[in-house]
Each structure stands twice: as C-alpha cells, then as structure tokens.
Amino acid sequence: MMSSQQFTTRALYRSVVLAGCVMAWPAGAAEIEAITTPAVAAAAATITEQTAAQSPSPEAALTTASINPSAALPADEQAAPRATVEPPQATVASADRIEILDECPVIDVCVDRYLWALYQRAPKLDKIRETERRVVTVKRKGRMVKVTRSFTKLVDNDFTWKDPKAANRVGRTMMEYVIGGMDRGFKLKLFHTLHAAEAAGLAPGITSAFRDDYRQEIASGLKAATNRSYHGGSLRGGYGHGLAADIVSVNGATRAQRWVATEALWKWVDANGKPLGIGRPYLDHDPPHVGPVDGEEYAKHRAPAVKVAAAETRKHKRLAARQEHGAAKRPKAVRASALGSRRTG
Structure with a gap:
C-alpha cells in the first residue's frame, strides 16, 4: 500500500518530468515556448541533471516541485528574447477553394x-475620357475674340x-x-x-x-x-x-x-x-x-486563317481598283496623242 506522502511525491515528480519533456521539444515551436514559464524550464533542467547523476530522492523531488512558478530567475539565467519572424502576408485574400x-x-x-x-x-474602377467645353479668349487677326473649345481629360470612374x-x-x-x-x-x-x-x-x-x-x-x-x-x-x-x-x-x-x-x-x-x-x-x-x-x-x-483571307481580299480589291483606274486613263491618253498628230500633220 502506497503512503500519501509517497503518492504526492511521485505525482509531483511526474509533473516535473513532464515539463522536462515539453522543454525537450524543438526550439522552433513558438507556441510551446509561449506557455512554458522560466521557472518550469529551470525545474526541468534541474531534474535532467539529477537523473543523469543518480535517481532523485523523494525529498529532492519535493523541493524541486515546490518552486514558485511566479519567482523571477536571475538575470544571467534568463533566456535571451527570441526575434519573431512573421511570414509575409499576402496582399489579397485568396478566393475560397x-x-x-x-x-x-x-x-x-x-x-x-x-x-x-x-x-x-x-x-x-477604370479611367474614362471626359470632354468639357469652355469659352476662352484668343487673339485672331490682331483682335481678342472669345471662342468655345473642347478639353478632354481622364477621370476615375466607379x-x-x-x-x-x-x-x-x-x-x-x-x-x-x-x-x-x-x-x-x-x-x-x-x-x-x-x-x-x-x-x-x-x-x-x-x-x-x-x-x-x-x-x-x-x-x-x-x-x-x-x-x-x-x-x-x-x-x-x-x-x-x-x-x-x-x-x-x-x-x-x-x-x-x-x-x-x-x-x-x-x-x-x-x-x-x-x-x-x-x-x-x-x-x-x-x-x-x-x-x-x-x-x-x-x-x-x-485567327491567322481569317486574317490572311481578309488581307488577300483587301489586296485583290486594291489591284482591281488600280486596274480599273488605269483602264479609265488610257483612252484619254490615246485621244490626246491623236489630236497632237492631227495638228502636226
């Protein structure tokens, strides 16, 4: 049958060993470090050293477990503040996937x-062109006259x-x-x-x-x-x-x-x-x-095929227009030369 003192001693010993296991977690786990107080860390280090040398006595376990968690450690034993590196935040939230x-x-x-x-x-939002008509004074033929002119500007459009x-x-x-x-x-x-x-x-x-x-x-x-x-x-x-x-x-x-x-x-x-x-x-x-x-x-x-076909159509139209234009000019040139020969003859 286990006495109440032995039961309390073992329970406290288990709680401190559990704290030691928590401290053995990788240092990069920021959440664990945030909930582990410096006092618990010191207690876990003490238990680790005692375990390596010899098994702890019940009195030592009681003494170690009774450390006040709110007690401040000496300055040389306090851990240096760790810089928190936050991942870059996205500019916009991703769509729900x-x-x-x-x-x-x-x-x-x-x-x-x-x-x-x-x-x-x-x-x-976009940019649109707005046209504004204003009356301005300009100089024309040595006189100052008023005229209406249009001015275009880009404005934001919601x-x-x-x-x-x-x-x-x-x-x-x-x-x-x-x-x-x-x-x-x-x-x-x-x-x-x-x-x-x-x-x-x-x-x-x-x-x-x-x-x-x-x-x-x-x-x-x-x-x-x-x-x-x-x-x-x-x-x-x-x-x-x-x-x-x-x-x-x-x-x-x-x-x-x-x-x-x-x-x-x-x-x-x-x-x-x-x-x-x-x-x-x-x-x-x-x-x-x-x-x-x-x-x-x-x-x-x-589409390339459509573009090529349209270009070919335009080309044929231009050639046909040139041929028609040239054919319309030839008779006039002939008539002019005929008239010239008649006059010289």
Whole structure:
C-alpha cells in the first residue's frame, strides 16, 4: 500500500518530468515556448541533471516541485528574447477553394461560386475620357475674340452601381445575373484559366461578366453596340449565352501596383490561356476583355486563317481598283496623242 506522502511525491515528480519533456521539444515551436514559464524550464533542467547523476530522492523531488512558478530567475539565467519572424502576408485574400479542392456534387455550382468570389473581390474602377467645353479668349487677326473649345481629360470612374441596377431591373440576384448569364462552356474554360492564374500568384479578379442590352447601354469606354456585345447582347443569344468577361489583377496595395500586376496577368493569359481555351481577342485595343478561343469573336480578330483571307481580299480589291483606274486613263491618253498628230500633220 502506497503512503500519501509517497503518492504526492511521485505525482509531483511526474509533473516535473513532464515539463522536462515539453522543454525537450524543438526550439522552433513558438507556441510551446509561449506557455512554458522560466521557472518550469529551470525545474526541468534541474531534474535532467539529477537523473543523469543518480535517481532523485523523494525529498529532492519535493523541493524541486515546490518552486514558485511566479519567482523571477536571475538575470544571467534568463533566456535571451527570441526575434519573431512573421511570414509575409499576402496582399489579397485568396478566393475560397473549399468547393474546388473537395469533390463537387454539382460542378456548375462550384464554378459559379468561384467565379463569383473573383468578381466580388475586384474593384470596379477604370479611367474614362471626359470632354468639357469652355469659352476662352484668343487673339485672331490682331483682335481678342472669345471662342468655345473642347478639353478632354481622364477621370476615375466607379461603375460598381451598374451591375446591381441591371440585375434589379430583370429581377435577379447579382450572382444569378453576372455569373449565371454566361455560357456554361465558357464558364468552365474561364474557371480553369483563372484558377491556374491564381495558382501562379497573379490574383485575378473579374470586373464585368454577363451584360444584357441595358447594361451594355450604360457601359462606358470601349464597347460594342448595345445589342451586339459578346458579353450577352440580344443578337448573341442574350442571357445564358455570354461569351466574354473583363479581368484584372487585385494584387497590390495601390492602384499603380495593381496596374503592374494586371499587365502581368494579361501577358500570362496571352502565353498560357490558349491551351485552356481562353484568349484576348483585341489585345491592347481592349486589354481586359477575354473570350473563348474557339468562339466567333476570337476567330474574327485573332485567327491567322481569317486574317490572311481578309488581307488577300483587301489586296485583290486594291489591284482591281488600280486596274480599273488605269483602264479609265488610257483612252484619254490615246485621244490626246491623236489630236497632237492631227495638228502636226
């Protein structure tokens, strides 16, 4: 039968040995160091030395275990403060990948949620040209006269309100309108492309996806005719047939940094998007605009065969025009020479 004093002694001894085991953990474990007090560390060191020399007596174990944890150690025994190195923080939060990494019972739902997350995190800002007419005084023919002149300047344009207004107009939620209005095959290609771009550290975002005729009408900057937009114009099929999206990078704390990252994203799409089914039909003419490489829009503006055929057509037209022009001039030259010969004769 174990006495109460022996039971207490052994229990205290086990607690101190357990503290020694904790201190034996690698020094890099910052969480363990944070909860281990200097007093417990000193007690663990004492127990380790006693164990190496000889087995400790019950009295020594009692003395060691009764150290006051709140007692401060001497200055020479205190551990030097350890510099905390924090990993670099990402500029933007990554899109939720739970639906991507897990098995999706319905792939369309997961794709829509992912693209919607990219749409939500992208700022809806751009630069537009504003024309202002002002009356100025100028000097003409020695007199000062007043004239009206036009002045153009670039201003910031926040178009955050446009998609909600268009969605509310047709009675749809924002996600149903912006993402649900795109063609299913195009959404899958866009998902794979932007997911690969995100894995490459480019932090893509979507500023505009499906746009109906009304939304296209209130759009600013470079845009197609109201009903001919590949974003979802009525002549292209309307809702459910959108074949275009505008993408930027959201990586960067300032607008200038995001612009640099956005240009890198566009170049990445040019180099890697075609095998994934996505390309930029207009390149620098409309940089954010992307569409399927097997679609009509991309083929019309980028496909080599179409470009060559169009160039050949233009060449033949120019040659035909020159021949017609030359044929029209020859009779006049003949008549002029005939008249000259008659006069000399």
